[in-house]
Structure formats: C-alpha cells, structure tokens
Amino acid sequence: MSKISIKSNLSQDDSSSIDVTSIFPKALPEFKVGPVYDECGFTLNERLALRQAWKLIKPFERRYGKEIYFEYLMENYKVTDNFRIKGKLDMHRLHGHSLAFMRYLNAVIEQNDPVFFQNMLFDNHNIHSRCQVSLTHMKVLLEDLIQYVLEKLKDVCSASLESGFRRLLEKFQFDQPEKSNSLFKRDASDDE
Incomplete structure (x- = not known):
C-alpha cells in the first residue's frame, strides 16, 4: 500500500496576499433571548395556540356563539336596545x-397582515360607536367569550392560549376610548 501525501502548492508569495482575519473567525449573529413576535404583536406560540383552539371551536361556532350571547344578554338585558330599529x-x-x-x-385570529389586523379592529370600534354600543359592553362580551372558550377547552388549555387571549383583549384597546372615539369623529367629519 502506498501513502499519498497532499502538499500545498501555494508559495510564500501567494499566502501573504490572503487576509485570514477577514475570513475567519466569522462574527456570530446577535443572539436574542426571549419570545419571537410576529407583525401583529403575538408571540409565535400564542398565535399557534389561538389558531389551534379556534380550529377546535369552528365546527361549534354557531352553538357557542348563541350560548355566549344568550348568557351575556341575560346579564345585560338593556343591550337589546341597540338592536331596535x-x-x-x-x-x-x-x-x-x-x-x-x-x-x-x-378572521382576527387568522389575519397575518398587521395593517388589515388594525383596520379590522378600528372598523369594529367605528361600527359599534355609530350604534352607541359602549366599549364596556364590548369588553364584557369578549371577556365572556374568552372565559367560555377556556372553560370548553380546559383539557387542552395552555399558558400560551391564555396569554394569547389576553393579548387579543389588549389589541382591542377597550381601555383607550379616546383613541377609538377620535377615529370615529375623524371619519364622521370626513363624510361631511
């Protein structure tokens, strides 16, 4: 058996023209510790948990919606005045x-585009403002929905799902009525 040795064919002159420091060691990218957020402000785990939960709810959305809304209307019976013409x-x-x-x-949970996401939320505020529905009633209904869904999915509920629903509730900006009211006033003044 013969041994083959490989020798470099570079001469001393060739090796001096290569700047080794520009090649090696390569700088590592910045390492970010913590959750990764999507464009709409949800962590990837929250978004995934919300979507998976809604896939379980979707076949029963009519029944769940009726149960949630019936219970809400029994507690807040004066809200039915908003449906009078x-x-x-x-x-x-x-x-x-x-x-x-x-x-x-x-649709809000499935929306990936942050511009459409915000527009959907603002349109919801504007429509309900025009019908004189208070932000408090909207918030209570959404909180009832969240509690109902978490109760129905208690066997598969996770911390990511709960934090996803909390973040969704924050996105509706119920605690900032001046922001949604100013948008409605701006839209109303544009119509004139």
Whole structure:
C-alpha cells in the first residue's frame, strides 16, 4: 500500500496576499433571548395556540356563539336596545350578531397582515360607536367569550392560549376610548 501525501502548492508569495482575519473567525449573529413576535404583536406560540383552539371551536361556532350571547344578554338585558330599529326589536340582527361575532374573531385570529389586523379592529370600534354600543359592553362580551372558550377547552388549555387571549383583549384597546372615539369623529367629519 502506498501513502499519498497532499502538499500545498501555494508559495510564500501567494499566502501573504490572503487576509485570514477577514475570513475567519466569522462574527456570530446577535443572539436574542426571549419570545419571537410576529407583525401583529403575538408571540409565535400564542398565535399557534389561538389558531389551534379556534380550529377546535369552528365546527361549534354557531352553538357557542348563541350560548355566549344568550348568557351575556341575560346579564345585560338593556343591550337589546341597540338592536331596535324605530322602536321595534330586529330579531334577525340580534340572532345573527352572535355568529357574526364568532366569525369576526376567527378572521382576527387568522389575519397575518398587521395593517388589515388594525383596520379590522378600528372598523369594529367605528361600527359599534355609530350604534352607541359602549366599549364596556364590548369588553364584557369578549371577556365572556374568552372565559367560555377556556372553560370548553380546559383539557387542552395552555399558558400560551391564555396569554394569547389576553393579548387579543389588549389589541382591542377597550381601555383607550379616546383613541377609538377620535377615529370615529375623524371619519364622521370626513363624510361631511
């Protein structure tokens, strides 16, 4: 058996023209510790938990919406005045609102584009402001939905799902009525 040795063919002159420090060692990228956030402000785990939870809810969204909304209306019966047109209760809008509410939240959870995400939230505030629905009632209904969903999914509930729902509640900006009201006033002044 013969041994083959490999020798460098570079001469002393060639090796002096290579700047080894520019090649090695290569600087490591900055390491960020902590959660990674998407464009809408959710961590990746929260977004995934919300989407997976909503996939479990979706087949039952009509029933869950009715149960949540019925319980909410029993506690806040004066809210039904928002569904009156010329003194007459519009049952179609009242019953359709629960399903529309569930489908709206599905669209908000599935939305990836931060611009559309914010527009959906602002449109929701504007529509409800025009109908004189208080932010408190909107917040209570969303909190009831969150509690109901967490109760229904208690066997598969996680910390990421709970924090995702908390972050979703924060995104609606119920604690900043002046922001949503100023948007409504601006839109109303544009129409004139």
